[in-house]
Amino acid sequence: MRIGRIFAAAALTAAGALYLTAYTVREGEYVIITRFGKPVRIIEDAAPYPRFKLPGFIDRVNRIDKRVIAFRTIPIQLLLGDKNPIIVGCCVAWRVADPLRFFQSLATPENAGQKLSDMVSSQLGNVLGGYTLDNVINTDAKAVKLREMERRITARCAEKARPEYGIEIVGIGFRRVTYPSIVADAVYNRMRSEREKEARKYRAEGAEQAARIEAQTDREVSEIAAQAYREAETIMGEGDRESMRIHTEAYGRNRDFFEFLKSIETCEKALAEKSTLILSTDSEPFRYLRSRKQTP
Amino acid sequence: MEIKKQAALTATIVNGLLTGLKFALYCLSGSLVVLVEAWHSFSDIATSALLFLAFLRGAPRTGPDAAPAIAMRGIPPLPRSLPSDGDTHPSRRGGAEVLVSLAIGVLLLCVSTGLIYRALSGPPIAIRRPIQTGLIFLLFAIGSSFLSRFETRVGMKHGSIGLIADGHHSKADMVASLLAGVSLILYGFGIDIDRWAALAISALVLSLSVEVLVNAALILLRKESPPVFAFRSSTFIARLCDPETVAAAFSSLDKALGGRVSRSVMCRRALRQAPRALLVLALAAWLSTCLYTVAPPERAIRTRCGKAAGEAGPGLHLKRPWPFDRVIRQDVAGVRRLPIGNLSDAHSSALLWTKTHGTEEPFLSGDNTYVFPYLLVHYRIGDASRFSFAARDPESLLDDLAHRRLTLYIATRPFYQLAASDRARICTALASGLQEDLDTLGTGIEVLEVNIRDIHPPVPISGAFEETIAALQTKQQLINEAHAYRNQALPESRGQSSRTVESARADAAGKIERARGDAARFVMRATAHARDPEVSSARIYMDAMQAALLRPRKIVFDPGAGCPSVFMGPGAGPGDWFREADSQ
Numbered sequence: 117m118r119i120g121r122i123f124a125a126a127a128l129t130a131a132g133a134l135y136l137t138a139y140t141v142r143e144g145e146y147v148i149i150t151r152f153g154k155p156v157r158i159i160e161d162a163a164p165y166p167r168f169k170l171p172g173f174i175d176r177v178n179r180i181d182k183r184v185i186a187f188r189t190i191p192i193q194l195l196l197g198d199k200n201p202i203i204v205g206c207c208v209a210w211r212v213a214d215p216l217r218f219f220q221s222l223a224t225p226e227n228a229g230q231k232l233s234d235m236v237s238s239q240l241g242n243v244l245g246g247y248t249l250d251n252v253i254n255t256d257a258k259a260v261k262l263r264e265m266e267r268r269i270t271a272r273c274a275e276k277a278r279p280e281y282g283i284e285i286v287g288i289g290f291r292r293v294t295y296p297s298i299v300a301d302a303v304y305n306r307m308r309s310e311r312e313k314e315a316r317k318y319r320a321e322g323a324e325q326a327a328r329i330e331a332q333t334d335r336e337v338s339e340i341a342a343q344a345y346r347e348a349e350t351i352m353g354e355g356d357r358e359s360m361r362i363h364t365e366a367y368g369r370n371r372d373f374f375e376f377l378k379s380i381e382t383c384e385k386a387l388a389e390k391s392t393l394i395l396s397t398d399s400e401p402f403r404y405l406r407s408r409k410q411t412p
Numbered sequence: 413m414e415i416k417k418q419a420a421l422t423a424t425i426v427n428g429l430l431t432g433l434k435f436a437l438y439c440l441s442g443s444l445v446v447l448v449e450a451w452h453s454f455s456d457i458a459t460s461a462l463l464f465l466a467f468l469r470g471a472p473r474t475g476p477d478a479a480p481a482i483a484m485r486g487i488p489p490l491p492r493s494l495p496s497d498g499d500t501h502p503s504r505r506g507g508a509e510v511l512v513s514l515a516i517g518v519l520l521l522c523v524s525t526g527l528i529y530r531a532l533s534g535p536p537i538a539i540r541r542p543i544q545t546g547l548i549f550l551l552f553a554i555g556s557s558f559l560s561r562f563e564t565r566v567g568m569k570h571g572s573i574g575l576i577a578d579g580h581h582s583k584a585d586m587v588a589s590l591l592a593g594v595s596l597i598l599y600g601f602g603i604d605i606d607r608w609a610a611l612a613i614s615a616l617v618l619s620l621s622v623e624v625l626v627n628a629a630l631i632l633l634r635k636e637s638p639p640v641f642a643f644r645s646s647t648f649i650a651r652l653c654d655p656e657t658v659a660a661a662f663s664s665l666d667k668a669l670g671g672r673v674s675r676s677v678m679c680r681r682a683l684r685q686a687p688r689a690l691l692v693l694a695l696a697a698w699l700s701t702c703l704y705t706v707a708p709p710e711r712a713i714r715t716r717c718g719k720a721a722g723e724a725g726p727g728l729h730l731k732r733p734w735p736f737d738r739v740i741r742q743d744v745a746g747v748r749r750l751p752i753g754n755l756s757d758a759h760s761s762a763l764l765w766t767k768t769h770g771t772e773e774p775f776l777s778g779d780n781t782y783v784f785p786y787l788l789v790h791y792r793i794g795d796a797s798r799f800s801f802a803a804r805d806p807e808s809l810l811d812d813l814a815h816r817r818l819t820l821y822i823a824t825r826p827f828y829q830l831a832a833s834d835r836a837r838i839c840t841a842l843a844s845g846l847q848e849d850l851d852t853l854g855t856g857i858e859v860l861e862v863n864i865r866d867i868h869p870p871v872p873i874s875g876a877f878e879e880t881i882a883a884l885q886t887k888q889q890l891i892n893e894a895h896a897y898r899n900q901a902l903p904e905s906r907g908q909s910s911r912t913v914e915s916a917r918a919d920a921a922g923k924i925e926r927a928r929g930d931a932a933r934f935v936m937r938a939t940a941h942a943r944d945p946e947v948s949s950a951r952i953y954m955d956a957m958q959a960a961l962l963r964p965r966k967i968v969f970d971p972g973a974g975c976p977s978v979f980m981g982p983g984a985g986p987g988d989w990f991r992e993a994d995s996q
Contacts, residue, residue, distance in 0.1 A: 136601075142718030144801035162719035166736075172601055173543050184803040184853055186812050207812030209803075209853065225804075255778035257824040286853065289816035293823065294774050294782070304873050307781050311876035315883035322887030326894035333898035337905035344909025348916030355920020359927030366931030370938040376949065377937070380956040387960040394967040402968060 136171035146180040146215035158215055178219060184211045184286055185225055189233045193296050194241050198248040203294050206236050206269075209286040210277070217282030228283060235276060236288060239269045252293060262290055419566045419575055420464035423582075426559065427456040430552065437548065443539040443599070444610040445592045448527050449549070451520070452588055452617050456581070458516040459624075463578060513628045520621030527614040531607050539599050539606060546596030549589050556586035588613045701734035709745035711796040714738075720797055742796040747860060750789040750807070752814050754865075765874040769866065775819060779826035786865040787838075789814050789846070791857050798856025806855040813849045817842050831867045839864055 141147045141162045149157040149169050156175070159167065160182075169175035191205035210232060212218045222228045243265050251261040270288045277283040295303055367374040387393060395402065434450035539545075560582035567575030595609035705728050706712040712724045714731055715738050731737035755771040774782045791810065793799045803809050821841060825834060839862040847859045869877045941948045 140717040143715060143720045143797075145718075162715075162717075164716035164719040164721055166717050181804055183801060184809065184855075186803065186805060186809040188812065207816060209809060209812070249780075253776045253778050253780055253823045255824065255826045257778075260778075260820075260824050262820055262823060289812065290819050291812055291815045292773060293776055293819055295776070300782075303780075303782065304870060307869070308873045308876040310781075311873070311880045315876075315880045318880070318883035318887040319890075322890035325887075326890040329891070329894035329898055333894075333901045337901050340902070340905045340909045341912075344912040347909075347913045351913065351916040351920045352923075355916075355923040358920070359923040362924065362927040362931045366934050369935065370942070373938050373941050373945075374934065377934070377952070380952060384956050384960045387964045391964040392967065393961065393964045394969065397968060397970045 138166045200249040207291040213284035214282030424460040448613040517625035524618035531611040543600035549593030553589035753785040790860040794858030795856035
């Protein structure tokens with residue numbers, strides 16, 4: 117019984133001592149051991165065994181996240197180089213590169229977030245002042261310099277963050293770019309007028325194309341008609357030529373007879389119903405009439 | 413009587429100092445339990461001060477404690493044997509005190525409920541210097557203990573029920589301080605019970621406030637002595653902390669069961685074996701941490717003392733016991749989705765341009781218009797250990813990267829391209845770009861696809877956009893009509909032209925044929941004529957004359973008869989001549 121009690125007491129003491137002195141370093145974190153607030157040891161990598169320190173209140177374990185941390189800056193309104201107001205919200209990905217410096221300057225990711233946010237916001241203003249709206253949004257992809265701006269902001273922030281805070285900036289990007297709500301109405305009106313412009317253009321283009329098609333049709337129609345006329349006339353002419361040739365050929369054989377027939381035919385046709393004919397009895401049809409009177 | 417006054421004054425001053433000190437400690441540590449303790453001390457100042465004032469007022473009278481003090485605390489029922497203070501008519505004498513105590517009661521009620529609410533729902537608070545503060549609180553607890561003994565002793569000696577009650581109260585204070593100190597020291601060792609300790613002490617302050625209110629109200633309502641003392645939390649706590657209470661409870665239970673519990677062999681044996689059984693159970697529980705299971709959609713990462721030491725799929729697995737090996741589980745099979753451009757992602761109606769889809773975020777398109785895209789990124793965890801250890805919040809990182817990619821994409825394209833022709837391209841471009849970014853950062857996220865729900869213009873001007881589309885339709889309509897005209901006019905004119913040509917052909921052919929006919933006839937007649945030209949000429953002539961003279965009117969005259977007045981003769985129409993000729 118007594119041995120059991122002694123054993124239990126020893127076990128409890130050992131467990132307590134272990135609890136106060138053992139610690140582990142997990143994957144994805146740095147550990148800084150501070151003795152009464154003074155950093156005495158930095159462990160950068162996790163290991164598959166426990167480590168030891170002086171008990172709780174003397175040596176303290178400070179865990180610092182080693183992983184990439186993303187945070188968003190509050191969207192801020194600023195002016196571009198061409199006086200256009202714009203609201204930009206950034207996202208920043210960073211990680212602790214120098215745990216001791218980080219621990220001494222900022223200590224927590226929350227502090228780091230605030231510090232980086234201030235830094236990014238001020239650099240954002242500086243960098244964006246050198247660009248125009250055309251560099252931010254443009255249908256010509258070459259004119260858009262958003263990536264260049266991101267690179268410049270990242271470079272400037274990294275320059276400060278590493279030596280001062282032990283922070284490595286993995287990347288800074290524009291999360292969202294938009295106009296302030298004050299100018300939203302103006303933008304809406306502009307968009308509306310643009311739409312109207314576009315609509316009118318479409319209608320006019322429609323009318324234009326329609327007129328073009330109709331005019332072309334009309335031209336083609338008259339061309340077709342003229343062509344037909346030409347063709348018809350040619351055909352008629354050829355017909356005339358051929359018939360004349362035939363006539364000439366035939367009539368040329370006996371010209372006198374033709375003239376005789378023609379004159380008679382002409383007479384026959386000329387003496388229509390309503391004409392009045394004055395004839396002398398000397399004329400041919402009546403000649404015998406007279407001679408009979410004289411010769412009885 | 414002087415010593416009573418002195419005791420009350422001391423209690424007031426000590427409590428005032430304590431309150432100030434505790435508020436200062438709260439500012440230094442930020443612990444909720446310290447704040448609650450500070451308010452607790454504040455409630456004590458009020459009661460001690462009122463007690464002191466009561467003594468001052470009651471000084472001319474012989475013996476009795478002031479009624480308001482009794483009103484504040486109530487007369488404890490415990491020391492029944494003590495000589496009574498003989499206090500009388502509290503309402504007559506301490507009206508102002510009762511009112512003040514009512515006001516304090518209301519204040520404490522408000523503060524304590526606020527603190528309870530804060531302890532239940534507030535955000536987790538990081539406590540600074542927990543061990544130092546905790547040690548100070550342990551000192552407070554010791555102080556409270558001494559104060560309690562002092563007050564009780566003085567009260568006993570001088571027969572002041574108020575002081576004895578205050579002593580009990582100090583005992584409750586001691587318990588509270590002890591609780592606060594222990595919770596703070598535990599926090600220093602990584603065990604956070606700050607919230608629960610604060611809740612318990614808040615409940616104590618609440619009970620004090622209710623006590624003050626109830627007792628003050630009772631004194632106001634029942635104006636006669638003896639005053640009623642319905643509610644005392646401090647006494648209750650003081651009693652509960654007494655080891656004798658537990659023994660008494662056990663013996664009364666035993667008595668209720670007829671003494672069978674203490675006498676039964678089973679019970680005694682069970683009591684003797686209990687520690688061993690507990691030990692075995694604890695050991696079994698500890699050993700059970702060697703086993704772990706992984707559910708079908710999950711993947712487990714085993715860490716040894718924090719270092720990643722292998723992954724495991726679904727099933728039952730072995731590991732070293734807690735706290736050496738631990739397991740992090742990640743759901744790798746489940747497809748998750750991240751909405752972009754729409755913060756709410758709650759929609760039950762159709763996605764129309766004339767209605768907002770939820771809480772939307774505008775983007776700017778290359779042609780300087782607001783665009784409201786609504787995309788869904790489908791992704792899952794591709795690499796569980798990367799997902800766990802590469803980034804603190806990979807999903808928030810994904811959200812940022814997706815927004816950035818989309819902003820860059822939209823900034824270089826005109827609205828109509830985005831809304832119409834580019835929809836499929838946005839998805840593929842975003843998916844591949846995002847995967848590239850995620851791989852660069854080594855987040856272990858696998859983007860499966862990006863789906864586009866809608867891209868629409870701002871709702872207030874969607875009418876203008878629809879108008880434009882209507883104009884586009886009108887344009888097409890006009891062009892179609894022109895084409896219809898063309899399609900009709902051209903064949904018609906072609907038909908007309910071929911009719912003209914064909915009729916010309918017919919005419920020409922007719923002419924030629926007629927000419928041939930004429931020629932053939934002429935040749936034949938000429939041949940016939942050539943046989944006897946004279947006769948045939950005469951016959952032809954005569955035939956022709958006959959035919960020719962049939963139709964027209966004729967005037968035949970004889971040259972020998974002179975020239976007739978053909979046209980001049982009035983009344984002598986040509987008919988006459990004709991008749992004349994006929995008659996001849």
